[in-house]
Amino acid sequence: MFAKINCMYLQGLYGCPVSVEADVSDGLPGYALVGYLASEVREAEDRVRTAIRNLGLSLPPKKVTINLSPADIRKEGTGFDLAIAAAVLTAYGVFAEERVRGAVFMGELGLDGRVKGIPGVLAMAEAAGGFGFSRIFLSKENVREAAAIEGIGLVEVSDLKSMADMLTGCTPVREYIRGSENVAERDGTAYEEDFSEINGQPLLRRAAEVAVCGMHNLLLIGPAGSGKTMVARRMPTIMPALEPKECIEISKIYSVAHLLTDKEPLVKKRPFRAPHHTISPQALAGGGSRPRPGEISLATGGILFLDELPEMGRAAMETLRQPLEERKVTISRVQGSFCYPAGFQLVAAMNPCRCGYYPDLGRCRCTPSDRKRYLGRISRPLLDRIDICAEAAPVTYSEVAGIGENESSAVIRARIETARRRQRERFRGLGILCNGEMRGSHVRRFCRLGHVESCFMKEVFNELQLSARMYDRVLKVARTAADLDGKERIGIRHLSEAVSYVRVREKYWGGVL
Amino acid sequence: MTEQEYLYWLVHIQGIGAVTIKKLYTYFESFREIWKAGEQELSASKCLRGGQIQALLSGKEKIEANRREYEKLKEQGIRFVTFLDVEYPKRLLPLYDSPAALFVKGKIPKDDMPSVAIVGARDCTEYGRDAAGFLARMLAKEGLSIISGLALGIDAAAHKGALDAAGETFAVLGCGINICYPRENYALYSTLEKEGGIFAEYPLGTKPEAGNFPQRNRIISGLADAVIIIEAKEKSGSLITADLALEQGREVFALPGRINDPLSKGCNRLIQNGAAILLDPGEVLELFGLNYKRKLTLGKISEKRLEKKENLLYSFLDSRPKHLDEIRDGCGLEVSECMEGLLRLELLGIVHGLGNQYYCRKL
Numbered sequence: 033m034f035a036k037i038n039c040m041y042l043q044g045l046y047g048c049p050v051s052v053e054a055d056v057s058d059g060l061p062g063y064a065l066v067g068y069l070a071s072e073v074r075e076a077e078d079r080v081r082t083a084i085r086n087l088g089l090s091l092p093p094k095k096v097t098i099n100l101s102p103a104d105i106r107k108e109g110t111g112f113d114l115a116i117a118a119a120v121l122t123a124y125g126v127f128a129e130e131r132v133r134g135a136v137f138m139g140e141l142g143l144d145g146r147v148k149g150i151p152g153v154l155a156m157a158e159a160a161g162g163f164g165f166s167r168i169f170l171s172k173e174n175v176r177e178a179a180a181i182e183g184i185g186l187v188e189v190s191d192l193k194s195m196a197d198m199l200t201g202c203t204p205v206r207e208y209i210r211g212s213e214n215v216a217e218r219d220g221t222a223y224e225e226d227f228s229e230i231n232g233q234p235l236l237r238r239a240a241e242v243a244v245c246g247m248h249n250l251l252l253i254g255p256a257g258s259g260k261t262m263v264a265r266r267m268p269t270i271m272p273a274l275e276p277k278e279c280i281e282i283s284k285i286y287s288v289a290h291l292l293t294d295k296e297p298l299v300k301k302r303p304f305r306a307p308h309h310t311i312s313p314q315a316l317a318g319g320g321s322r323p324r325p326g327e328i329s330l331a332t333g334g335i336l337f338l339d340e341l342p343e344m345g346r347a348a349m350e351t352l353r354q355p356l357e358e359r360k361v362t363i364s365r366v367q368g369s370f371c372y373p374a375g376f377q378l379v380a381a382m383n384p385c386r387c388g389y390y391p392d393l394g395r396c397r398c399t400p401s402d403r404k405r406y407l408g409r410i411s412r413p414l415l416d417r418i419d420i421c422a423e424a425a426p427v428t429y430s431e432v433a434g435i436g437e438n439e440s441s442a443v444i445r446a447r448i449e450t451a452r453r454r455q456r457e458r459f460r461g462l463g464i465l466c467n468g469e470m471r472g473s474h475v476r477r478f479c480r481l482g483h484v485e486s487c488f489m490k491e492v493f494n495e496l497q498l499s500a501r502m503y504d505r506v507l508k509v510a511r512t513a514a515d516l517d518g519k520e521r522i523g524i525r526h527l528s529e530a531v532s533y534v535r536v537r538e539k540y541w542g543g544v545l
Numbered sequence: 546m547t548e549q550e551y552l553y554w555l556v557h558i559q560g561i562g563a564v565t566i567k568k569l570y571t572y573f574e575s576f577r578e579i580w581k582a583g584e585q586e587l588s589a590s591k592c593l594r595g596g597q598i599q600a601l602l603s604g605k606e607k608i609e610a611n612r613r614e615y616e617k618l619k620e621q622g623i624r625f626v627t628f629l630d631v632e633y634p635k636r637l638l639p640l641y642d643s644p645a646a647l648f649v650k651g652k653i654p655k656d657d658m659p660s661v662a663i664v665g666a667r668d669c670t671e672y673g674r675d676a677a678g679f680l681a682r683m684l685a686k687e688g689l690s691i692i693s694g695l696a697l698g699i700d701a702a703a704h705k706g707a708l709d710a711a712g713e714t715f716a717v718l719g720c721g722i723n724i725c726y727p728r729e730n731y732a733l734y735s736t737l738e739k740e741g742g743i744f745a746e747y748p749l750g751t752k753p754e755a756g757n758f759p760q761r762n763r764i765i766s767g768l769a770d771a772v773i774i775i776e777a778k779e780k781s782g783s784l785i786t787a788d789l790a791l792e793q794g795r796e797v798f799a800l801p802g803r804i805n806d807p808l809s810k811g812c813n814r815l816i817q818n819g820a821a822i823l824l825d826p827g828e829v830l831e832l833f834g835l836n837y838k839r840k841l842t843l844g845k846i847s848e849k850r851l852e853k854k855e856n857l858l859y860s861f862l863d864s865r866p867k868h869l870d871e872i873r874d875g876c877g878l879e880v881s882e883c884m885e886g887l888l889r890l891e892l893l894g895i896v897h898g899l900g901n902q903y904y905c906r907k908l
Contacts (some may be wrong), residue, residue, distance in 0.1 A: 043677075185700045232874075233870060234869075234870055234873050234874075234880050235868075235869045235880055235902060236869050236872070237880075238881070252682040253901065361663045384901070391807060391866065391899070391901065391903060393668060393670065393807065394805075394806070398700075399668065400667055400668055400697055400727075401727075417614075421902070422902065423868070423869065424868045425868035425902075428870075428871075491892055492888065492892065495891065495892050496891070496898070501628075508852035513881065524883050524885060525882070525884075525885040526881075528881070528884045528887075528889075529880075529881045529885070530887040531884075531886045531888060532884040532887075532888070532898075532902060534871075535898070535900050536900060536901050536902065538900060539899065539900025539901045539903070540719040540900075545786065
């Protein structure tokens with residue numbers, strides 16, 4: 033007898049349908065699995081056969097042929113086990129065909145028949161809904177993750193036995209009732225850290241606020257222990273709360289990377305990814321023969337924090353260039369090209385010199401050429417994509433001792449949300465969201481200066497000998513400062529603030545390198 | 546071939562320095578004779594060690610190449626000035642180790658014009674840079690030539706200060722004259738070519754090796770009548786210059802500093818050992834019998850011109866750079882208010898923004 037069962041397969045971030053065809057016929061008993069399979073898919077034969085036997089069912093020895101179609105796409109992973117088992121049992125006539133019609137099966141099988149979770153269920157469930165399937169049979173571990181997708185029935189099966197009971201008609205098919213995992217009830221304030229824990233460091237706080245508000249990439253320079261990491265770690269807490277759609281998009285990436293758990297089926301906080309500086313380009317951008325999302329994709333919607341930037345490998349640093357422009361990354365491998373989102377905000381931190389004490393000349397042991405060499409490790413094109421630089425001062429006693437009141441993340445976030453609304457209004461229909469994404473033409477259109485302000489800028493550029501390429505950057509940051517201030521017109525103060533952030537780069541990397 | 550060309554060949558021989566060349570010249574009385582001399586004559590002169598003789602003899606065949614190079618010097622705007630020439634700076638002649646010849650680009654300091662050397666740390670503070678620039682400006686305005694070493698920091702500030710006052714300024718390099726070291730000072734190098742002068746003792750293409758610089762320093766102090774040291778750490782090349790200057794009988798001035806400041810330790814030590822303490826450009830001018838008429842107006846900006854906030858910020862600053870956080874805490878203003886006020890003060894020319902969110906008063 034012949035049976036056809038639906039299953040889903042992950043291509044990058046998208047699910048595509050695969051049908052598992054099983055045929056049971058007379059002949060020399062045995063299983064034949066075909067359809068361009070990786071070895072872990074081929075091994076499904078043993079898992080499925082043993083799990084069926086452990087159901088207590090004894091199937092007559094027959095020739096069983098299983099084909100995974102389309103047969104020309106390489107199939108990897110263990111997610112086909114459940115579909116193969118269902119196909120075999122349907123082909124043997126154990127399951128009634130009308131009961132499996134329109135259903136999708138995904139899960140890995142244990143020898144005892146237990147159904148285990150697989151990566152990428154969220155993306156596959158979304159695709160399954162799109163392809164018009166009516167219900168999904170999946171493991172207990174995956175069900176809450178898939179429940180974020182509306183409009184498709186979910187059936188939770190803890191083992192093959194319970195699935196067999198439902199599909200043979202012994203027990204009714206019970207669909208999972210969606211509850212609290214609904215994304216609409218997101219809770220964006222569940223961060224463990226808060227900006228109120230940072231004492232002092234007014235400049236870093238302000239720089240972080242401006243950076244988040246306009247999605248400007250940020251570089252923090254300062255001696256060890258000056259609070260760079262502390263500030264960076266708290267930056268997600270002042271970003272606007274996740275929209276339901278964003279939440280699904282980010283969760284899909286985490287789902288594919290197998291980072292969602294039963295307890296946290298969805299990503300509800302803005303991501304903060306802080307890979308170690310020894311990271312390889314592949315781990316950063318995404319890699320593997322079937323590329324998995326890298327750190328830059330996992331930081332989508334949140335912060336990618338690179339500490340000790342000059343220590344990072346040149347190749348890894350250069351991989352950031354294209355994603356920073358395009359907000360996505362395309363990885364090409366033998367199996368095809370995969371495109372993952374990379375809509376992260378970059379926050380980098382570094383010491384001002386190798387010993388970390390500059391500009392304290394009493395303690396710094398580096399010569400000017402040592403410092404130049406250290407700073408020279410950072411790629412210029414990467415620097416060109418960083419709008420705001422802030423230098424952290426060494427921490428003072430009152431900051432350590434925690435004297436004084438600090439603003440909480442919630443207060444800062446409220447300001448940022450207001451300013452973000454202004455930006456959304458401004459860029460409606462232009463395909464960008466924030467000031468940090470403005471191109472040259474946008475800058476000229478939205479950052480017009482009054483007469484007084486342009487005279488001021490001219491004087492500043494002449495006096496401070498800033499290079500002309502800094503001009504647009506100053507305007508972009510000044511636009512954000514004005515938005516935070518609630519002003520449509522860019523004023524002298526906003527320009528001064530922007531100049532202060534932008535010229536740090538001139539100080540360290542200006543002139544001949 | 547002229548004597549100059551033979552000398553040009555001789556300075557290219559490895560291991561033969563200024564002193565040896567002088568001794569050889571005294572013995573043979575002509576560079577041509579030195580070239581002609583065989584092994585026996587050379588060893589009879591008792592000026593050379595075995596290795597030096599070998600180097601000299603094996604270098605003889607290169608004279609043709611050296612001559613061709615010599616002829617091309619003019620195209621590159623380089624002059625080869627030997628002690629036999631009239632333009633050779635007279636100040637160097639009496640020195641025991643005066644260079645036999647100098648590669649020169651641009652002008653040569655006039656012998657009848659007073660000159661001072663200003664040297665100091667490469668890694669200096671903004672205060673030191675200001676002080677060097679200020680002194681160079683004031684002294685150049687009174688007609689003094691400013692000599693320095695084209696290094697980063699104090700040296701560059703001194704050259705720039707002299708150029709600002711449209712004065713004469715000269716740099717002595719520790720490498721071949723066709724090499725700009727450090728590269729950061731390229732703009733200064735090319736201005737000096739046109740408006741000042743550049744000197745080097747070493748053959749073209751010599752790399753800036755650490756050992757060259759103490760040698761170079763004797764020319765800096767030798768070309769000057771007085772040497773001003775601004776910011777030197779306890780072990781620093783500027784102190785070598787000061788020692789050489791004393792040996793050469795030059796006056797040494799040192800700019801005093803705080804006792805806990807590593808960049809002032811060297812200067813303070815010099816003062817302790819008897820160097821003149823430099824408080825005012827007038828003291829240098831007095832040495833040359835010049836009168837310094839203008840009153841010193843350092844730090845006397847009429848604060849009435851400033852707005853309230855700017856005044857508050859300005860009064861909080863001093864010559865030590867302060868971070869924006871410190872300024873903000875001290876003045877109780879918002880971060881962005883501080884940035885605005887400080888930038889305005891900077892445009893008024895009374896505050897230095899170091900670029901990395903540190904600020905200090907200008908001298």
